[in-house]
Amino acid sequence: xxxxxxxxxxxxxxxxxxxxxxxxxxxxxxxxxxxxxxxxxxxxxxxxxxxxxxxxxxxxxxxxxxxxxxxxxxxxxxxxxxxxxxxxxxxxxxxxxxxxxxxxxxxxxxxxxxxxxxxxxxxxxxxxxxxxxxxxxxxxxxxxxxxxxxxxxxxxxxxxxxxxxxxxxxxxxxxxxxxxxxxxxxxxxxxxxxxxxxxxxxxxxxxxxxxxxxxxxxxxxxxxxxxxxxxxxxxxxxxxxxxxxxxxxxxxxxxxxxxxxxxxxxxxxxxxxxxxxxxxxxxxxxxx
Amino acid sequence: xxxxxxxxxxxxxxxxxxxxxxxxxxxxxxxxxxxxxxxxxxxxxxxxxxxxxxxxxxxxxxxxxxxxxxxxxxxxxxxxxxxxxxxxxxxxxxxxxxxxxxxxxxxxxxxxxxxxxxxxxxxxxxxxxxxxxxxxxxxxxxxxxxxxxxxxxxxxxxxxxxxxxxxxxxxxxxxxxxxxxxxxxxxxxxxxxxxxxxxxxxxxxxxxxxxxxxxxxxxxxxxxxxxxxxxxxxxxxxxxxxxxxxxxxxxxxxxxxxxxxxxxx
Amino acid sequence: xxxxxxxxxxxxxxxxxxxxxxxxxxxxxxxxxxxxxxxxxxxxxxxxxxxxxxxxxxxxxxxxxxxxxxxxxxxxxxxxxxxxxxxxxxxxxxxxxxxxxxxxxxxxxxxxxxxxxxxxxxxxxxxxxxxxxxxxxxxxxxxxxxxxxxxxxxxxxxxxxxxxxxxxxxxxxxxxxxxxxxxxxxxxxxxxxxxxxxxxxxxxxxxxxxxxxxxxxxxxxxxxxxxxxxxxxxxxxxxxxxxxxxxxxxxxxxxxxxxxxxxxxxxxxxxxxxxx
Numbered sequence: 033x034x035x036x037x038x039x040x041x042x043x044x045x046x047x048x049x050x051x052x053x054x055x056x057x058x059x060x061x062x063x064x065x066x067x068x069x070x071x072x073x074x075x076x077x078x079x080x081x082x083x084x085x086x087x088x089x090x091x092x093x094x095x096x097x098x099x100x101x102x103x104x105x106x107x108x109x110x111x112x113x114x115x116x117x118x119x120x121x122x123x124x125x126x127x128x129x130x131x132x133x134x135x136x137x138x139x140x141x142x143x144x145x146x147x148x149x150x151x152x153x154x155x156x157x158x159x160x161x162x163x164x165x166x167x168x169x170x171x172x173x174x175x176x177x178x179x180x181x182x183x184x185x186x187x188x189x190x191x192x193x194x195x196x197x198x199x200x201x202x203x204x205x206x207x208x209x210x211x212x213x214x215x216x217x218x219x220x221x222x223x224x225x226x227x228x229x230x231x232x233x234x235x236x237x238x239x240x241x242x243x244x245x246x247x248x249x250x251x252x253x254x255x256x257x258x259x260x261x262x263x264x265x266x267x268x269x270x271x272x273x274x275x276x277x278x279x280x281x282x283x284x285x286x287x288x289x290x291x292x293x294x295x296x297x298x299x300x301x302x303x304x305x306x307x308x309x310x311x312x313x314x315x316x317x318x319x320x
Numbered sequence: 321x322x323x324x325x326x327x328x329x330x331x332x333x334x335x336x337x338x339x340x341x342x343x344x345x346x347x348x349x350x351x352x353x354x355x356x357x358x359x360x361x362x363x364x365x366x367x368x369x370x371x372x373x374x375x376x377x378x379x380x381x382x383x384x385x386x387x388x389x390x391x392x393x394x395x396x397x398x399x400x401x402x403x404x405x406x407x408x409x410x411x412x413x414x415x416x417x418x419x420x421x422x423x424x425x426x427x428x429x430x431x432x433x434x435x436x437x438x439x440x441x442x443x444x445x446x447x448x449x450x451x452x453x454x455x456x457x458x459x460x461x462x463x464x465x466x467x468x469x470x471x472x473x474x475x476x477x478x479x480x481x482x483x484x485x486x487x488x489x490x491x492x493x494x495x496x497x498x499x500x501x502x503x504x505x506x507x508x509x510x511x512x513x514x515x516x517x518x519x520x521x522x523x524x525x526x527x528x529x530x531x532x533x534x535x536x537x538x539x540x541x542x543x544x545x546x547x548x549x550x551x552x553x554x555x556x557x558x559x560x561x562x563x564x565x566x567x568x569x570x571x572x573x574x575x576x577x578x579x580x581x582x583x584x585x
Numbered sequence: 586x587x588x589x590x591x592x593x594x595x596x597x598x599x600x601x602x603x604x605x606x607x608x609x610x611x612x613x614x615x616x617x618x619x620x621x622x623x624x625x626x627x628x629x630x631x632x633x634x635x636x637x638x639x640x641x642x643x644x645x646x647x648x649x650x651x652x653x654x655x656x657x658x659x660x661x662x663x664x665x666x667x668x669x670x671x672x673x674x675x676x677x678x679x680x681x682x683x684x685x686x687x688x689x690x691x692x693x694x695x696x697x698x699x700x701x702x703x704x705x706x707x708x709x710x711x712x713x714x715x716x717x718x719x720x721x722x723x724x725x726x727x728x729x730x731x732x733x734x735x736x737x738x739x740x741x742x743x744x745x746x747x748x749x750x751x752x753x754x755x756x757x758x759x760x761x762x763x764x765x766x767x768x769x770x771x772x773x774x775x776x777x778x779x780x781x782x783x784x785x786x787x788x789x790x791x792x793x794x795x796x797x798x799x800x801x802x803x804x805x806x807x808x809x810x811x812x813x814x815x816x817x818x819x820x821x822x823x824x825x826x827x828x829x830x831x832x833x834x835x836x837x838x839x840x841x842x843x844x845x846x847x848x849x850x851x852x853x854x855x856x857x858x859x860x861x
Contacts, residue, residue: 074759128497142506209625209626281828285854304835309839312840489722489723541672547666555693555702
């Protein structure tokens with residue numbers, strides 16, 4: 033699904049003495065099937081932004097178009113359910129939203145709310161539990177008897193069960209150990225490709241952004257600060273540092289190497305394997 | 321509408337009333353609850369109103385703010401007043417239309433009751449408007465301190481209160497977060513028949529309870545790690561200080577009480 | 586080196602569980618060092634942390650803190666004064682209604698007189714750089730700020746050891762840096778011993794010593810340089826490898842003849858430069 037955000041502004045507690053502007057003049061187009069990484073510090077407005085994408089927050093000014101649905105400031109009250117079905121959000125610490133007696137029922141909660149039949153929802157539950165890498169036997173267990181990592185997978189399954197076309201991920205790996213982080217990110221990336229999803233990933237990790245994203249958007253102080261292909265963004269190291277961020281470690285290493293060797297290796301080698309290859313070739317060239 | 325109710329809310333300012341010791345304010349407010357009932361004629365009510373007016377002006381809480389907060393309660397006040405106006409049958413008949421008879425005594429009684437209610441609400445509101453919840457808790461702990469002799473868990477009660485106060489904003493944030501997460505999964509908290517709506521809160525309440533229990537457990541552990549072992553041998557950072565203005569306020573209240581006794585009929 | 590904590594042959598079961606969470610673990614912590622304890626979720630590292638100040642008691646074995654023993658009831662309060670603990674969730678350890686009140690909480694428990702308390706609060710709040718926030722309420726603070734208040738609360742008790750139980754795992758990068766810099770300063774300038782339970786590789790890399798926990802047992806112990814060369818061990822403990830080490834390996838797969846894995850980017854750049 034194509035997403036188009038125009039002059040979006042959001043003010044919390046509008047009309048009270050506590051009014052605070054969280055977003056200002058954000059313009060962002062996310063083409064169909066794009067994997068977008070949304071980066072920025074706490075308070076930069078990135079959480080506020082993604083909550084607009086399925087109507088949990090309403091624009092104070094400007095508009096958002098999600099496929100056929102248009103949300104705009106002062107617009108008429110509309111039924112948001114169709115939009116919420118299509119745009120699934122995995123919130124931070126999603127395991128905090130589990131509530132049913134069994135894993136199966138919890139996964140069925142979303143689909144049932146969106147009008148899927150009981151039988152179909154059950155089938156869906158058994159399908160998505162495999163997708164998140166858990167065995168069928170988990171379905172009949174209470175979610176609260178599972179480990180933290182398993183609970184997170186169940187919560188993610190609950191969002192996938194709605195068959196979203198857009199997947200919005202708010203720091204989905206927070207609090208996991210390194211092995212768990214990689215597994216969860218690979219899971220999402222796989223889904224993104226296989227199901228031709230449009231994915232928005234909120235993250236603090238430049239490494240994840242460089243590894244998975246087609247495009248990167250950097251938020252700073254409520255505004256869209258930078259937007260472009262990873263290669264373009266990583267060429268703006270100064271600007272990133274001004275926003276309290278930095279380029280990923282591979283690029284840091286390349287910059288260090290280029291400085292030391294006087295070579296100009298391309299900054300577009302984001303994975304360690306690519307970097308090793310390009311360094312290997314550079315060394316051979318010098319050696320010969 | 322809920323955010324307009326001011327009972328229990330704090331109005332940040334630095335007035336003589338704000339600076340008073342919470343103990344003297346608690347004693348005064350408690351005392352006031354009783355002496356309001358001493359008034360039974362125009363003079364005594366006038367005296368009470370004057371006293372309340374002075375207190376309000378000493379609190380620096382804007383009258384408009386007070387009025388806004390009282391609005392929801394006004395309905396109750398007017399209703400009680402009308403009840404008395406229509407149902408009390410004393411004194412001369414002022415008005416008669418069919419079965420409806422309004423007596424002079426009823427009108428006076430109605431006005432008095434309405435005033436009594438308003439004065440009570442105003443004074444208790446002033447207590448919470450000028451005293452932070454935590455100061456009220458401290459004051460209560462000190463005032464109820466002697467009850468520890470009879471094994472009443474005064475310290476535990478006060479600690480419980482202060483921890484609840486500390487966690488109210490945290491729980492509100494948490495509620496909002498879970499609510500959004502469930503709304504994203506198609507939950508609807510705002511429409512549909514009442515029975516359905518009540519059911520819709522299960523997905524909100526269960527996670528909230530679970531996280532609160534987890535919080536309580538972790539908090540208990542953190543408290544233990546920091547050497548908490550009950551109220552015995554504990555010192556306190558928060559100290560209450562009794563000033564001349566507190567003594568003055570109490571004396572004033574005693575004078576008011578004496579006058580009420582002398583002037584009531 | 587002088588021991589400040591010694592854990593001897595400790596075994597621990599949670600009630601109702603059949604397998605031991607900790608099996609025969611022994612560990613010495615030296616005065617003034619920074620010790621990182623790493624391991625996968627469920628490796629027993631958090632349980633180990635809670636044994637260090639007597640929040641949990643071993644079923645077998647002993648835990649000593651200087652001359653005190655956690656299993657002796659008379660010692661436990663002194664141990665808790667000396668061994669301060671910062672937990673994972675910044676919210677769930679903030680007891681007071683304001684920064685000041687929260688720092689005071691521990692002091693109140695230990696019966697410190699009020700004048701002394703005020704002195705210590707003012708002093709410790711400066712050491713964590715939170716003096717401008719004394720009267721703020723917890724919901725007005727960021728996660729990193731709350732954790733710094735927790736550290737100030739411990740400092741006011743004049744501790745000899747600070748245990749960080751994944752204290753930065755719920756923070757954003759800025760909060761993480763704030764907290765780590767605060768603790769590093771205390772460790773280096775004031776000689777406070779730091780025991781840090783963590784997933785953070787960079788942090789473990791800069792520790793004096795690292796202990797790797799695996800399935801309730803101590804799998805390895807040593808200086809970071811030695812520990813991080815053992816790639817299989819780290820993998821099986823659910824840990825990632827540091828970037829420079831991963832790159833060293835990838836380079837070797839490309840036929841670059843590095844003599845060993847390097848832990849920092851600078852070292853690796855230098856090594857490559859010499860090769861070329």
